[in-house]
Amino acid sequence: MAPRVLVSDELSETAVQIFRDRGVEVDYMPKLGKDKEKLAELIGQYDGLAIRSATKVTEKLLEQATNLKVVGRAGIGVDNVDIPAASKKGVIVMNTPFGNSITTAEHAIAMMFSIARQIPEANASTHAGKWEKSKFMGVELFNKTLGVIGAGNIGGIVCDRAVGLKMKVVAYDPFLSEERAKQLGVTKVDLDDLLARADFITLHVPLTDKTRNILSRENLAKTKKGVRIINCARGGLIDEAALKDALDAGHVAAAALDVFEVEPATENVLFNHPNVVCTPHLGASTTEAQENVALQVAEQMSDYLLTGAVQNALNMPNVTAEEATVMGPWVKLALHLGAFIGQMTDEPIKAINILYDGAVADMNLAALNQSVIAGVLKAHNPDVNLVSAPVVAKERGIQISTTRQEKTGVFDAYIKVTMVTDKRERSVAGTCFSDGKPRFIQIKGINIDAEIGRHMLYTTNEDVPGIIGLLGMTMGKNNVNIANFTLGRSGVGQDAIAILYLDQAIDPKVVETLESTGMFQQVKPLEFEVA
The missing domain is CATH 3.30.70.260 (ACT domain)
Structure with missing residues (x-):
């Protein structure tokens, strides 16, 4: 039976056709996302849900989604999806982080130009017939220092464009390696150093507990007088009231904001400020970007529903179509090994140690680990699944360790799982034969050859x-x-x-x-x- 997908927000007809061409049944209802009751009534019929920003995937909706396996967000932001609730239900949440990267980076550069040369104000003045040439004395970007907070996909593109503009670029990103910084032509610095040195600051990080108000009142006070700030990433990264005070005081010369703490932003403390340029979350809004993310989400969801391939998932390791084919028997084996351990144990589990030997050690171990953990925990909680298993294990304080080694025995590959409690250690090992059937090959250190039923x-x-x-x-x-x-x-x-x-x-x-x-x-x- 073909999987069924519901598209509840606006998506291009080309993307919808991709589902059909791949053999997925699709219902295109672009207005349904705004009707919570009707969506909840229908969602139980579908294996997949493709959305943009209008549809809110809440815990309440997920309770009705009895067959749902995957939610695909055409775009990078998933603020409208309750990911923990989806994980508990075993629903994979995917986004499309690369389809609109260039568009968003270009918008940030455009916003930087706008506040450097006061283009919006000069445009309005000129349209009004004032010809106030001396009033709009801007600054050059050449040789200025740009501070990039977050040098990932989009931030990296901004770095590249800024280097091309002959700006000096410093970047703060805990995950930025020295090698990658060198490739980008930027200097890696800590946050305080960036705040003190930058003439322009642009934000390109997700909104998390660690990044919320990263430009707080305290951090804004650390910036260079006359700094200009751009945010095309996420609302909530800047303390908006503190930014207004810094603008009023003249410490911050100008700001360009595409995102706001509360959206849609019909009113905001920064609106109508003479030194603030605002746009309505246009970062990804180009014809090319909207088409790209729509096509990408259709391909990703189809791949998962038809082959088990996982791409750009936020709560599951990525698995390519090729890996899904090769790893299928090993995923089953990992589940069985975990299930054996779990059913044999009534005591609180302290740790699960997983050994991969031979050819299996070169596979996608993150996905195999999730299978082992799910097998263990399902023995005590049937609601645990591949997606929620690592979350549940972490909540219970179970330590997970992984070891890989080259072939050591008669088997080309095997997996060994050892469970540790306060009272004992228990282990089981298994392999997959050429027929794809998993077997137990060792229990309690005793060698066997047992078919699994x-x-x-x-x-x-x-x-x-x-x-x-x-x-x-x-x-x-x-x-x-x-x-x-x-x-x-x-x-x-x-x-x-x-x-x-x-x-x-x-x-x-x-x-x-x-x-x-x-x-x-x-x-x-x-x-x-x-x-």
Whole structure:
């Protein structure tokens, strides 16, 4: 059955056609995003939701989205999507961070020119027939210092353009490497240094708890007198009341703002200030950019719904279509290994250590880690999923560690998961054969070769005669068919294990019967999600 996508905001017909051409059923209802009740009524029918900024993906809406797998935002900002709520529901949230990068960077440069040469005011004056040539004495950009806060995708383009204008560029970005700074032709500095040196400051960071009011009253006081400030990133990065006071005092010469703390901004403390240029969040508003992000979101959502490929997700590791194909069996194995560990454990988990050996160590380990964690946690909370698992693990204080190593044994590749509690460590390892079927190859350090089925029974005992017969007879008496029977031991007369692949779920009374024999240290029925 073909996946279904709802487009609830304005999107180009070309983008909508991409869904159809890829074999995805699509309903184009561009006004629906503004009708919360109607959207909530219909959303349960869809696997995907493509939006711009009008649709609000709230926790309440997600409760009705019983089939939803992915939300695609045509654009970079996802302020209108409750990402934590989406993660808990297992809904991937994608955006398109690169489709409008050039457009936004160009708008920032245009705004810088506007306040450097007072172009909007001069334009209005000239249209009014005043010819006030001496009133609009601007400043050159040449040889001035531009401070770029956030030198990522958009900020990097601004740096490149500013270097081309022969400006001196300093950049503050905790993630900017010295090598990347050298490539951009900029000087990496700390924030206080940037504030003290810059003639112009432009912001290109997301709005987070760390960046909110990054240009606070205190930081504005640290800037050079006569500084000019541009914000085409996100409202809330600047204390707007403090900026007005700095403008009134003449400490800040001018400001150019495309974004505001409250949008749509029909009123603002900075409106009508003679030294402020304002535009209505136009950073990404060019014909080319709007088309680019629409096409990109349609491709990304189609790829995920049809192949499992994940691109530009905000709550899931990226996985290419090629990786999704190759990794499919290993993702299943990772889930099974986690499920085994999770079902065997009733104690609080302190840590999950994951070892990747051989060829699997070169795969997308972030995605495989999420599968392991989801498998572990689903044993105790069925609502946990691939998307929410890392969040839940972090909330519970579970430490996740990953180790990769070159091939060390007879298998070309394997995964080993070790779980740590206050009382014990428990480990299980598995591999995928050439037929794509995952297998358990080691439990408790004991080598085995066990096919994985939906219903299984795991037992531990001292290595003594009669265990095979006891298990077989008990299953037979209770009409439980054994599809596969695997044994292993650490040595003669030492620890032994058995793992049975059964055709049906085992009745708790059968477990009680086995436990009552006194022959087993542990009898544990297990369930696995097997397609």
